[in-house]
Amino acid sequence: xxxxxxxxxxxxxxxxxxxxxxxxxxxxxxxxxxxxxxxxxxxxxxxxxxxxxxxxxxxxxxxxxxxxxxxxxxxxxxxxxxxxxxxxxxxxxxxxxxxxxxxxxxxxxxxxxxxxxxxxxxxxxxxxxxxxxxxxxxxxxxxxxxxxxxxxxxxxxxxxxxxxxxxxxxxxxxxxxxxxxxxxxxxxxxxxxxxxxxxxxxxxxxxxxxxxxxxxxxxxxxxxxxxxxxxxxxxxxxxxxxxxxxxxxxxxxxxxxxxxxxxxxxxxx
Amino acid sequence: xxxxxxxxxxxxxxxxxxxxxxxxxxxxxxxxxxxxxxxxxxxxxxxxxxxxxxxxxxxxxxxxxxxxxxxxxxxxxxxxxxxxxxxxxxxxxxxxxxxxxxxxxxxxx
Numbered sequence: 001x002x003x004x005x006x007x008x009x010x011x012x013x014x015x016x017x018x019x020x021x022x023x024x025x026x027x028x029x030x031x032x033x034x035x036x037x038x039x040x041x042x043x044x045x046x047x048x049x050x051x052x053x054x055x056x057x058x059x060x061x062x063x064x065x066x067x068x069x070x071x072x073x074x075x076x077x078x079x080x081x082x083x084x085x086x087x088x089x090x091x092x093x094x095x096x097x098x099x100x101x102x103x104x105x106x107x108x109x110x111x112x113x114x115x116x117x118x119x120x121x122x123x124x125x126x127x128x129x130x131x132x133x134x135x136x137x138x139x140x141x142x143x144x145x146x147x148x149x150x151x152x153x154x155x156x157x158x159x160x161x162x163x164x165x166x167x168x169x170x171x172x173x174x175x176x177x178x179x180x181x182x183x184x185x186x187x188x189x190x191x192x193x194x195x196x197x198x199x200x201x202x203x204x205x206x207x208x209x210x211x212x213x214x215x216x217x218x219x220x221x222x223x224x225x226x227x228x229x230x231x232x233x234x235x236x237x238x239x240x241x242x243x244x245x246x247x248x249x250x251x252x253x254x255x256x257x258x259x260x261x262x263x264x265x266x267x268x269x
Numbered sequence: 270x271x272x273x274x275x276x277x278x279x280x281x282x283x284x285x286x287x288x289x290x291x292x293x294x295x296x297x298x299x300x301x302x303x304x305x306x307x308x309x310x311x312x313x314x315x316x317x318x319x320x321x322x323x324x325x326x327x328x329x330x331x332x333x334x335x336x337x338x339x340x341x342x343x344x345x346x347x348x349x350x351x352x353x354x355x356x357x358x359x360x361x362x363x364x365x366x367x368x369x370x371x372x373x374x375x376x377x378x
Contacts, residue, residue: 192345193270231276232341260273261280 035111037065039077040119043128049117050074062102062110063091066118066130079130086244089180093130094119099185101178101244122185137181140197145223146204149215159213167210174207174252176245183239183249195228199239199249202230206252209259221256221263230256270344270354275337282334289327314376321377328369336362 033056038049052069063081070077081091086104093102095110096117110116124132152159161168183199184190190198197205202224209220224230230253239249300310314320340358343349349357 189345195270225273227270227272229272231273232271257276261277264273264277 035107036115037069038115038117039066039069039130041077041129042126044126044133047126047129049119056107060107062093062095062100062105062107062116062118065107065116066093066102077130078128080132087178089178092121092180092182092185092244094122094185099182099242101180101182104244121181123187123190124181124185132181134181137184137198137200138179140228141179141201141204143223143228144197144201144205145220146201146208148208148211148213149219151213151215161212165212167212170255171207171210174203174247174249177203177247178245180244182242182244186238186242188236188238189232189234193228193232196232197224197228197230199233199253202233202256203247203249203252206255209256218263221260224256225260230260233257270350271337271341275340279334279337282330282337285326285330286334289323289330292323293327311376315378317377321373324373324377325370328366328373332362332366332369335365 034053035056037052037054039052041047041050052073054065054068054073057064063084066077066079067081070079079091079093081103082088083090084103086101089101091102092099094100094117095102095105096112097119098110099121100110102118107116118130120126120130121132124134124136127133163169163172177200179200181200187196187199189196205220205224208214209217214220233250233253235250235254237250240247240251243249336358339361340354343357344354
């Protein structure tokens, strides 16, 4: 009886019987395959898509594609990145109309008809090409009250917290935000309501509100109850769907809504 | 655009409207199934304190709820904001209240 092993061995030997030129050519042509990449070029006054042919490579990320264009096709292309490993939150862009962290987005995951479209983040002003102006994003981060209000001075010992309390467990689900602004770009409420603080800022406020070391949680509730506050969220969930770190800002905003409603009934806020 | 007070007003009015809407639908189905004429319906509602309170509360809740909802829609789709948005919300609320009260008075007084 012929075993599977010997059958495979025979088959492979038969393939290898052909001159290895064919194999080498196939490998070469595969490595020389190119894809169509459309990149948004322009500045705050306007712009449009520019097309490039970029060589396809194994394990290639969208950030690799952008870097290749800048290094080999057009050195004037502007974009932003830093760590390249999904920690710094600098390199988010719109890829085929979807906000993504480009350093951790594989080309093969998003390539459609051998083409990719890369644009600057939605809902933010453009500085140049793929570099969006992050100022509104971070201004709202501050406006949402996402600043720690200390209860102790640096001379006192560090307060020990129980990591198993419900508040701390809930906080843990929201603190791995890398400020990439993917959720902000994904949010339809941000795009139709310029005052809305956005998912990341509100999630930050929620984690600080839950912090037992924060001296004044009511300041946070006031900050998120204004005209651009958490009550403007329609719970569409694009933030949660697109967050590259798998966080759930929609849940955090729901938490803030509950906290503000409870505060409304308690103190007539 | 939507602070805590307006949010609470809209949510609380929605909670008031849930049983009233169900009651209203039940009344409509009952009136049609039973084949009541307009005169017969008016005969039951005219002078009724219960129907006055039922539909009076309904009109108030709808005016409040709908005008805040329209405020959100108009802001997010047409970009109206500031004083214009406030005027729009109040006018739509007053219009709903006036037409609702007109109908209420017509069938219950």
